[in-house]
Amino acid sequence: MFSIGRLSRATGVKVPTIRYYEEAGLMPPPERSAGGQRRYARADLDRLHFIAHGRGLGLSLDAIRHLLELSDKGRDCTDAHQIAAQHLSDIRARIARLQRLETELERLAEACDHAPGAPCGLIEALGDHGQCLGEH
Amino acid sequence: MFSIGRLSRATGVKVPTIRYYEEAGLMPPPERSAGGQRRYARADLDRLHFIAHGRGLGLSLDAIRHLLELSDKGRDCTDAHQIAAQHLSDIRARIARLQRLETELERLAEACDHAPGAPCGLIEALGDHGQCLGEH
DNA sequence: CTTGAACCTCTAGTGACTAGAGATCCTATC
């Protein structure tokens, strides 16, 4: 039986965040001490590790909730793989978009020659999307 | 003089978003018609283009606000370049992180052999961060 | 038994919008 603080230290998840996960239905309401404080069991630790790991991978709480359900009632893991595949393609799309932005920003920054008194090429370019090569 | 709807169509920024930008201090309060509707001038169109472009590049409203101030009172563009440089390094860090997540997720998905009845390797791996190679 | 760290609940704030209710305005047509 851990207190919420011990659980927090064991998982690296902050105390208010654990309470938030409970309210959000990801963590089950734990037992309470005589005075009303939360008391967690081993299974809660594992569950919170699972959540923390998923969050670390960038999964939404919704996706994690879904995965937890699948985990709870075992069996078919097609859905789990679909969630992972969906997330993977999200990640790839985000990488591609960020790389386009990177290129564009580099170009904008170079458009300015820093001449004293002259208008800033970077700011000018921001005002005129027509100068851009790609979309964003 | 455009209505908010025309401004919206001209820039691709949705009507409620324009009002939000006004409230957030990015767009100045425009003139009003006799009946109290917003009426925009050419300068507003340019300003909104600037904002939309910055947002498209992933800049925060705060960064854009700052750039607008610099643009308003011209002169030195060191600050503008610093904002851009900061954003660029943010973008690069995010790309690097997403690439680590991509690798890790691919690995997790492959850890499962989909054997019917067997526990899902993907879900197991999510429960045990110790199996991971990198950090996330 | 006392101290003080840890815990409790509740509310509100973050960023950048989005959605909806209910009322008013503007413009084109008759």
Added chain:
DNA sequence: GATAGGATCTCTAGTCACTAGAGGTTCAAG
């Protein structure tokens, strides 16, 4: 001039995943 209906107005509340703070209670060590 009347009317229809699309556009606009303000205001509130919701999104996501937390974070911060107030004000009060409980627990564990000494």
